[in-house]
Amino acid sequence: MNHLSQEMQECIQNCLDCHNVCLQEAMNHCLEAGGKHTEPAHFRLMMNCAEICQTSANFMLSGSDLHTLTCGVCAEVCERCADDCERVGEMDECVQTCRRCAASYWKMAGAAA
Amino acid sequence: MNHLSQEMQECIQNCLDCHNVCLQEAMNHCLEAGGKHTEPAHFRLMMNCAEICQTSANFMLSGSDLHTLTCGVCAEVCERCADDCERVGEMDECVQTCRRCAASYWKMAGAAA
Amino acid sequence: MNHLSQEMQECIQNCLDCHNVCLQEAMNHCLEAGGKHTEPAHFRLMMNCAEICQTSANFMLSGSDLHTLTCGVCAEVCERCADDCERVGEMDECVQTCRRCAASYWKMAGAAA
Amino acid sequence: MNHLSQEMQECIQNCLDCHNVCLQEAMNHCLEAGGKHTEPAHFRLMMNCAEICQTSANFMLSGSDLHTLTCGVCAEVCERCADDCERVGEMDECVQTCRRCAASYWKMAGAAA
Numbered sequence: 148m149n150h151l152s153q154e155m156q157e158c159i160q161n162c163l164d165c166h167n168v169c170l171q172e173a174m175n176h177c178l179e180a181g182g183k184h185t186e187p188a189h190f191r192l193m194m195n196c197a198e199i200c201q202t203s204a205n206f207m208l209s210g211s212d213l214h215t216l217t218c219g220v221c222a223e224v225c226e227r228c229a230d231d232c233e234r235v236g237e238m239d240e241c242v243q244t245c246r247r248c249a250a251s252y253w254k255m256a257g258a259a260a
Numbered sequence: 261m262n263h264l265s266q267e268m269q270e271c272i273q274n275c276l277d278c279h280n281v282c283l284q285e286a287m288n289h290c291l292e293a294g295g296k297h298t299e300p301a302h303f304r305l306m307m308n309c310a311e312i313c314q315t316s317a318n319f320m321l322s323g324s325d326l327h328t329l330t331c332g333v334c335a336e337v338c339e340r341c342a343d344d345c346e347r348v349g350e351m352d353e354c355v356q357t358c359r360r361c362a363a364s365y366w367k368m369a370g371a372a373a
Numbered sequence: 374m375n376h377l378s379q380e381m382q383e384c385i386q387n388c389l390d391c392h393n394v395c396l397q398e399a400m401n402h403c404l405e406a407g408g409k410h411t412e413p414a415h416f417r418l419m420m421n422c423a424e425i426c427q428t429s430a431n432f433m434l435s436g437s438d439l440h441t442l443t444c445g446v447c448a449e450v451c452e453r454c455a456d457d458c459e460r461v462g463e464m465d466e467c468v469q470t471c472r473r474c475a476a477s478y479w480k481m482a483g484a485a486a
Numbered sequence: 487m488n489h490l491s492q493e494m495q496e497c498i499q500n501c502l503d504c505h506n507v508c509l510q511e512a513m514n515h516c517l518e519a520g521g522k523h524t525e526p527a528h529f530r531l532m533m534n535c536a537e538i539c540q541t542s543a544n545f546m547l548s549g550s551d552l553h554t555l556t557c558g559v560c561a562e563v564c565e566r567c568a569d570d571c572e573r574v575g576e577m578d579e580c581v582q583t584c585r586r587c588a589a590s591y592w593k594m595a596g597a598a599a
Contacts, residue, residue, distance in 0.1 A: 174548040
């Protein structure tokens with residue numbers, strides 16, 4: 148993957164990490180804890196975040212310029228997911244991974260501008 | 261799925277149709293025809309279109325308000341894919357399905373406004 | 374899609390229907406109902422069923438012979454999902470769609486044998 | 487992810503690596519090189535391999551016992567993809583990543599037996 152820019156390689160890795168953490172936390176910790184963790188709006192946001200991160204990573208891996216469109220949505224969803232995980236509590240890894248993913252998009256978008 | 265609005269049900273179906281047609285045409289007709297059909301930029305666009313349609317359909321099926329974000333990107337990618345399929349030629353089903361998918365998003369967005 | 378056999382076209386449609394119903398029921402009805410509907414093992418099975426149905430449909434759409442591998446797993450997961458939805462109750466549409474999906478795989482496999 | 491066994495954590499990482507390498511090589515190197523690299527059977531196998539690796543990783547991340555079903559198919563597809571990449575040539579990274587993914591499944595399956 149050495150023909151991709153450093154910023155994009157970091158962004159792909161951060162998207163994949165965020166997909167993994169959101170999916171795993173939702174389907175294990177959240178389902179087992181219940182209560183606020185399985186509120187429909189919170190749980191949907193976790194699953195939506197996992198999916199758009201996967202799709203954005205796939206757009207970048209495919210070499211497509213259109214990744215700017217998916218990554219913009221991905222950063223927005225990640226920020227909302229981080230905020231909601233903070234509200235629910237006990238989701239520190241998820242908060243940090245979502246914030247890091249959104250930040251790496253802004254860094255990549257800035258480097259391209 | 262009767263608790264979803266008529267516009268959203270149509271939009272889900274159009275996204276799924278567009279995913280199916282783009283994926284099938286790319287992996288069968290385009291690979292077998294070669295030439296312009298496997299130009300990297302064209303082929304990537306077909307595969308990107310299939311993927312964002314699937315993701316947008318999944319966001320709508322999940323009951324998430326965030327589908328407005330993915331559907332906006334989806335409509336943009338569908339329009340670019342339709343234009344490029346017209347340029348390449350012999351892709352009429354793909355052109356029509358992509359146009360129909362983009363149009364049903366604009367209809368749904370208009371109905372919600 | 375007229376170069377695909379009748380059995381395969383039906384199987385693709387049944388996989389897509391099963392993906393849609395399982396994903397939508399899990400993320401809406403199950404999350405809102407709670408209780409048995411969000412038991413980890415049941416909810417995971419619904420989401421696993423949605424995902425393998427999508428993957429199997431994609432393998433068939435891609436024109437790959439390897440769909441026999443994914444479809445075999447898909448039929449197995451659909452049958453387990455149908456049984457578990459029957460146990461949980463109030464999931465009749467899901468039970469029927471999963472059973473129909475598994476049956477169309479066995480019909481396609483039989484036609485090919 | 488520290489509640490997962492060491493073998494499963496390795497298997498998840500190997501599936502994700504294999505997804506990334508197959509998708510990126512197919513959509514960049516193969517499309518740009520053409521010739522044997524875009525033969526329908528070879529290109530489909532690369533894309534199928536990327537997709538089943540993603541699905542298997544998602545099953546493992548979801549905490550589902552059913553990952554044994556998807557991982558068995560995944561190991562089979564990875565081995566076929568490695569063999570075909572060897573035949574086509576100039577795909578060394580893909581060959582190695584696919585072989586490593588299949589091997590980590592057999593190691594995990596052996597540890598569980």
